[in-house]
Amino acid sequence: MISQTLQEAREYEAAAERNILEDERPSFHLSPRTGWMNDPNGFCLYKGRYHLFYQYYPYAAKWGSMHWGHAVSNDLLHWEYLPAALAPDMEYDQDGCFSGNALELPDGRMMLVYTGVRKEYSEDDLEDKVGKEVQTQCLAVGDGIDFEKSSLNPVLDEKDIPAGCSRNDFRDPKPWRCEDGSYRCVVGNRDADGSGQILLYKSDDAWHWHLQKILAQNHDRFGKMWECPDFFPLDGKQVLLTSPQDMLPKGFEYHNGNGTLCLIGSFDPVTEEFREESDQAIDYGIDFYAPQTILMPDGRRVMIGWMQNWDTCVLGARRKWQGQMSVPRELSIKNGRLYQAPLRELSAFRANKTEYRDVLLEGEKDLPDINGRVLDMEIVIRPEDPDTLYQKFSVHFAKNDQYHTTISYRPQENVLKIDRKFSGSRRAFIHQRRSKVPAGPGGVLKLRLILDRYSVEVFVNDGEQVMTAIFYTPLEAKDITFAAAGRLFMDVVKYDLIL
Ligand code: FRU
Numbered sequence: 001m002i003s004q005t006l007q008e009a010r011e012y013e014a015a016a017e018r019n020i021l022e023d024e025r026p027s028f029h030l031s032p033r034t035g036w037m038n039d040p041n042g043f044c045l046y047k048g049r050y051h052l053f054y055q056y057y058p059y060a061a062k063w064g065s066m067h068w069g070h071a072v073s074n075d076l077l078h079w080e081y082l083p084a085a086l087a088p089d090m091e092y093d094q095d096g097c098f099s100g101n102a103l104e105l106p107d108g109r110m111m112l113v114y115t116g117v118r119k120e121y122s123e124d125d126l127e128d129k130v131g132k133e134v135q136t137q138c139l140a141v142g143d144g145i146d147f148e149k150s151s152l153n154p155v156l157d158e159k160d161i162p163a164g165c166s167r168n169d170f171r172d173p174k175p176w177r178c179e180d181g182s183y184r185c186v187v188g189n190r191d192a193d194g195s196g197q198i199l200l201y202k203s204d205d206a207w208h209w210h211l212q213k214i215l216a217q218n219h220d221r222f223g224k225m226w227e228c229p230d231f232f233p234l235d236g237k238q239v240l241l242t243s244p245q246d247m248l249p250k251g252f253e254y255h256n257g258n259g260t261l262c263l264i265g266s267f268d269p270v271t272e273e274f275r276e277e278s279d280q281a282i283d284y285g286i287d288f289y290a291p292q293t294i295l296m297p298d299g300r301r302v303m304i305g306w307m308q309n310w311d312t313c314v315l316g317a318r319r320k321w322q323g324q325m326s327v328p329r330e331l332s333i334k335n336g337r338l339y340q341a342p343l344r345e346l347s348a349f350r351a352n353k354t355e356y357r358d359v360l361l362e363g364e365k366d367l368p369d370i371n372g373r374v375l376d377m378e379i380v381i382r383p384e385d386p387d388t389l390y391q392k393f394s395v396h397f398a399k400n401d402q403y404h405t406t407i408s409y410r411p412q413e414n415v416l417k418i419d420r421k422f423s424g425s426r427r428a429f430i431h432q433r434r435s436k437v438p439a440g441p442g443g444v445l446k447l448r449l450i451l452d453r454y455s456v457e458v459f460v461n462d463g464e465q466v467m468t469a470i471f472y473t474p475l476e477a478k479d480i481t482f483a484a485a486g487r488l489f490m491d492v493v494k495y496d497l498i499l
Pocket of ligand 1: 115172227228
């Protein structure tokens with residue numbers, strides 16, 4: 001039975017999407033059918049198709065009472081919208097169906113595991129109606145289009161969290177099926193001191209869950225609350241991804257506000273103990289948060305994140321839609337670090353190759369046929385003379401007389417910077433971010449830029465780091481120019497992406 005709240009959302013989105021022209025959206029990055037999108041949810045492969053749900057408020061391009069939007073794809077690059085999957089229509093989720101994930105049950109049905117939010121009002125806040133969110137974990141089961149919320153809901157609530165821990169910050173379940181047929185689920189939570197932690201739950205049937213242990217604890221090292229955990233083996237290691245709130249900066253590794261964190265370590269399947277070995281940011285740009293991963297049939301681990309950040313949502317506030325997903329990224333671990341590469345199938349949509357080798361760059365230059373807003377461009381730079389380093393390299397894109405966005409590199413400081421302050425934004429918030437990027441042997445720096453109308457994802461040195469940023473620069477701004485202070489050699493290979 002579809003509730004009236006969900007039915008209304010479905011009717012609304014089907015009508016409202018007609019107001020958004022194809023060109024007003026990214027070409028192959030998923031955007032909301034209408035209104036607002038944040039985190040990816042329920043990312044899974046189900047009966048031969050990839051499903052991606054998302055945090056969704058259809059009625060305005062701003063965060064509101066959370067629904068789950070829904071899209072499907074055969075290749076993770078071409079998406080088709082399906083009707084909204086969940087609406088806040090039960091007492092336990094009346095203030096929002098927050099982030100979660102999906103499982104395929106042994107009987108072939110799809111199970112959504114999500115956070116139900118209900119606000120509680122104390123005497124004090126009855127007047128201003130602020131309230132406190134009570135967060136619980138809930139189930140909905142269906143055929144991949146329509147879902148019925150379980151009568152067991154909520155299946156995890158305050159009884160299932162360690163003593164003294166927060167019932168207000170208890171969210172974003174990520175369940176998976178183990179080889180022996182039992183299930184595990186990680187959920188973000190706060191301990192009694194307010195610092196983030198990841199709880200591990202177990203179930204034998206996916207319906208009845210109990211606390212297994214505290215899997216990881218923040219101890220105030222990386223922000224406060226840890227949101228949207230994901231936990232999986234990769235290249236002989238175990239990876240915990242999470243998105244911390246309230247970060248403090250640490251060198252160029254972490255920045256203030258909402259950030260992303262990758263903990264790499266080992267996992268003992270008997271004691272279910274996770275031992276951390278190293279930490280790093282997942283993305284070093286401005287707009288990336290709350291990623292989810294899937295395991296592809298061929299063994300690749302692929303991640304999609306929300307290509308925005310809570311601290312920068314003011315950008316795009318006046319659009320018909322707001323929020324985009326990142327390009328699907330293949331993950332691997334090399335030399336103890338998380339590497340990312342755009343889904344390799346994207347290369348099949350490369351067209352109109354334009355290539356320049358050994359261009360001597362000094363001052364500013366444009367190169368014939370290097371322009372566009374939906375493209376894949378590889379740039380390799382090296383000093384003309386490794387003993388006399390150049391001072392700075394820049395590439396400007398989404399550019400015309402009025403606008404541009406820039407990636408620049410200062411080899412003497414090993415700093416790569418993204419700067420979108422000339423992208424048309426009229427608000428004073430974060431427009432730049434820097435990352436420490438040592439050049440490779442011979443001073444070589446490799447950049448691969450994926451542009452899709454309103455975003456850039458820069459894969460640095462074969463994916464050792466990624467910097468992501470969105471910009472809503474008018475589409476007429478599509479020039480690309482290169483500049484050097486000092487002298488360097490540059491190779492450029494550019495393809496249009498036609499999907
Ligand atoms: C992360 C997050 C989640 C929550 C959702 C609400 O971006 O804050 O923790 O489930 O967004 O929309």
